[in-house]
Every structure is written in C-alpha cells, then in structure tokens.
Amino acid sequence: xxxAIKPTPxxxxxxxxLWPLGSATAKQVHQAMQKEKPEVTYATVLRLxxxxxxxxxxxxxxxxxxxxxxxAQAQDxxxxxxLKDLINRAFSGSAKALVLAALKSGISRKERDEIEKLLRExxx
Numbered sequence: 496x497x498x499a500i501k502p503t504p505x506x507x508x509x510x511x512x513l514w515p516l517g518s519a520t521a522k523q524v525h526q527a528m529q530k531e532k533p534e535v536t537y538a539t540v541l542r543l544x545x546x547x548x549x550x551x552x553x554x555x556x557x558x559x560x561x562x563x564x565x566x567a568q569a570q571d572x573x574x575x576x577x578l579k580d581l582i583n584r585a586f587s588g589s590a591k592a593l594v595l596a597a598l599k600s601g602i603s604r605k606e607r608d609e610i611e612k613l614l615r616e617x618x619x
Contacts, residue, residue, distance in 0.1 A: 500550050501577065508532075509543055510552070510566055510573070518556070518565035 512527045525540040544564050547553040556563040586592040
C-alpha cells in the first residue's frame with residue numbers, strides 16, 4: 496500500500512466507529528465515540544473528520560445542512576491493505592512469519608480452537 500493513505504491511530508479509531516454506521520454526521524460520530532472515550536470533544540471529532548476528508552479517507556455529502564461523512568474504503572479492504580503493508584515492512588513479506596508472531600504473542604484457548612477449526616475447514 497505504498498501509494499495509499501495510511502490512517503493514523505486516531506483516524507483508525509474514528510473509522511472503527513464510522514464503519515458500522517455506514518455514514519454519519521460529525522455529531523453522530525462524536526456521540527458514538529463518547530461511549531468509549533468520554534473525554535473526546537465534538538470539535539476534535541469534527542476537525543479529525545475534516546482532515547480525513549482532505550486526505551481521502553472519508554467522502555463527504557454536502558447536499559444537506561449537516562455534512563454526512565462515509566469511509567472512502569470498506570473496512571475489509573483497508574485492513575487487507577494495512578496487513579499487506581505490515582507483512583512487507585515487518586516480516587520481509589512472509590505471511591507465515593506474521594501468523595507465527597501473532598500466535599506466539601498469546602491467544603486464548605477459544606481463539607486457538609477457532610483458528611484450528613478454520614484451518615480444518617479450509618483443508619476440505
């Protein structure tokens with residue numbers, strides 16, 4: 496993803512709120528973000544959304560009085576691009592090395608069972 500815009504951690508937090516909503520006003524995003532981060536201000540959310548729009552991370556519908564924002568890229572698409580970038584930069588292009596590092600970092604028994612189930616189903 497060398498030419499694609501990589502969101503900052505704060506931008507990713509905002510996208511995590513906006514993706515399930517699909518599209519929303521800054522006020523709606525602010526209200527949703529306050530559930531996890533009560534200290535976040537409306538002005539901060541609005542400014543961040545304006546910056547993200549300028550970077551191409553959000554699209555904006557200006558046809559209504561309150562602008563409605565939506566992610567410019569679907570969640571799975573952005574996550575795939577970020578993952579490919581991480582694999583290339585941190586793991587010399589090896590998805591296996593990434594998976595092994597993730598498994599070594601500690602996963603729950605339930606997560607391990609889910610992974611094993613997926614691998615069994617994929618092998619059929």
